[in-house]
Amino acid sequence: MAVPLRRLHHVSLFVSNGHKLASDLVSKYKFNLFATRLTDRSTQVAFRKGAAVFVVNERPTQSALGLNEWPQVAGNDRNDQNSADAPRVSLGKHKRSQPSCLYDVHLDHPVDSVSNVCFEVSDVERAFKELRRLGCDFYVPPTTVEDENGLVTYSVVKSVVGNVCHTLIDKTKYGGIFLPGFDVTEKDWDLEKEDLSCPVTHFDHVTYACPRNSTHQVMKWYEKLFGFHRFFIDGDEDVDEGFVVNQEGVGLRLTAMEYWKCSKAGISLPFTDKSEPDCKFVIAESLPHQSRNQVDTFLEQHRAAGIQHIALYTKNIVSAAHTMAEAGVQFFSPPPAYYTEVGKRQEIEEAGHDPRKLSEHGILLDADLQQDPSSLKECSGNKRYLLQVFTKPIFAEDTFFLELIERRGATGFGEGNIRALWRSVQAYMENEREGGPQRKTVQ
Numbered sequence: 001m002a003v004p005l006r007r008l009h010h011v012s013l014f015v016s017n018g019h020k021l022a023s024d025l026v027s028k029y030k031f032n033l034f035a036t037r038l039t040d041r042s043t044q045v046a047f048r049k050g051a052a053v054f055v056v057n058e059r060p061t062q063s064a065l066g067l068n069e070w071p072q073v074a075g076n077d078r079n080d081q082n083s084a085d086a087p088r089v090s091l092g093k094h095k096r097s098q099p100s101c102l103y104d105v106h107l108d109h110p111v112d113s114v115s116n117v118c119f120e121v122s123d124v125e126r127a128f129k130e131l132r133r134l135g136c137d138f139y140v141p142p143t144t145v146e147d148e149n150g151l152v153t154y155s156v157v158k159s160v161v162g163n164v165c166h167t168l169i170d171k172t173k174y175g176g177i178f179l180p181g182f183d184v185t186e187k188d189w190d191l192e193k194e195d196l197s198c199p200v201t202h203f204d205h206v207t208y209a210c211p212r213n214s215t216h217q218v219m220k221w222y223e224k225l226f227g228f229h230r231f232f233i234d235g236d237e238d239v240d241e242g243f244v245v246n247q248e249g250v251g252l253r254l255t256a257m258e259y260w261k262c263s264k265a266g267i268s269l270p271f272t273d274k275s276e277p278d279c280k281f282v283i284a285e286s287l288p289h290q291s292r293n294q295v296d297t298f299l300e301q302h303r304a305a306g307i308q309h310i311a312l313y314t315k316n317i318v319s320a321a322h323t324m325a326e327a328g329v330q331f332f333s334p335p336p337a338y339y340t341e342v343g344k345r346q347e348i349e350e351a352g353h354d355p356r357k358l359s360e361h362g363i364l365l366d367a368d369l370q371q372d373p374s375s376l377k378e379c380s381g382n383k384r385y386l387l388q389v390f391t392k393p394i395f396a397e398d399t400f401f402l403e404l405i406e407r408r409g410a411t412g413f414g415e416g417n418i419r420a421l422w423r424s425v426q427a428y429m430e431n432e433r434e435g436g437p438q439r440k441t442v443q
Helices: 018-027 125-132 217-228 294-300 317-326 342-350 357-358 373-378 413-436
Strands: 005-015 030-038 043-049 052-058 087-088 112-122 139-146 150-158 164-168 200-207 229-231 243-247 250-258 280-286 304-316 365-369 385-389 401-408
Touching: 005 018, 005 164, 005 200, 005 365, 018 052, 043 385, 112 304, 112 401, 125 150, 125 164, 200 294, 200 401, 217 250, 217 280, 229 373, 243 413, 250 317, 280 294, 280 317, 294 304, 294 413, 317 385, 342 357, 342 365, 385 413
Parallel strands: 005 052, 087 139, 112 164, 200 280, 304 401
Antiparallel strands: 005 112, 030 043, 043 052, 139 150, 150 164, 200 304, 229 250, 243 250, 250 280, 365 385, 385 401
């Protein structure tokens, strides 16, 4: 039986220079630093915008934890893998002697990486037993961490996607703002308090870059273990082939899945507007017999399958992109002809937008042709559409980047935009290859 997920809690990044990334998240991407955890061996810092939370971990020099090698936590030897008694870490006010990494695991990955998507579940112990029965491997067994605000139980499971793992966490007995072990630096923060100049509310989707012919394995794993369901990117999408982009040197297969409809209790979103699903997952792989593209570049530079980009949902993409660009964020741009094509220009104007304004930061618009009457009332001209744009890579390698996405009733991924978006990434990658290895600064 699949383990139901309640909601996406946070995403963890492991980097060699935590200070640089922390500075960029705050100054460029307008995240707020709200919780920190400092030990003699590790730094963990949490940033938020709305319900979108990143935890930045600075990679330690110590050896990595092996698969199914339970760590010794607060003097508890975890050799009994089937024990139902979770190790317990009591933190209180003083934390510097505690384990180097809480709610996660330091893997020995050679480059900066986004490697952990943390989900809330209702019962970690039950999830652990069920997932082990289904053949899952765990980095961390059920472990309870507590402070003066209550207790949290978590475990860390290895996924089938490269270095990606998932922390499963139960916060039902915790009354604190974030997690035990973290010092909260913003005591009165409010998820509903909105930054009007850069209004990001939550993670919209996560995209994996995977080797060829691995999509079905990944889909089956998430379906079997967590009850994910297939989400069709396009109405004419082939069940087996997925959504194929095969033109102008871009040969990609994209397949999407979602989990929010699978839970009996539904997804619990920590903000007022609960009409949006919590998060979708997209699997990208390159097509055979095609020239090298950005998925191949990711696999080569990241040295494993992994998370290529994460989309941030915004209520005003024009304002958000402008604010980030003014702060130094660079965006991928489609060919200029995108905005002057008669059909596209008309589509943009009918949605109430100015093509010139969108072109300033490379924002693309795509109308949803499969209209749903229940969602028309919010949309200009009674049309559903979405807008989206990619940032350039935020690590030294051309691996991980962010996406801004604004949905006006559209639930897909901008089928008409996908080719333009990925072509813009492809052009950037090709220019980087021609320019040689001199690019080693974060954009």
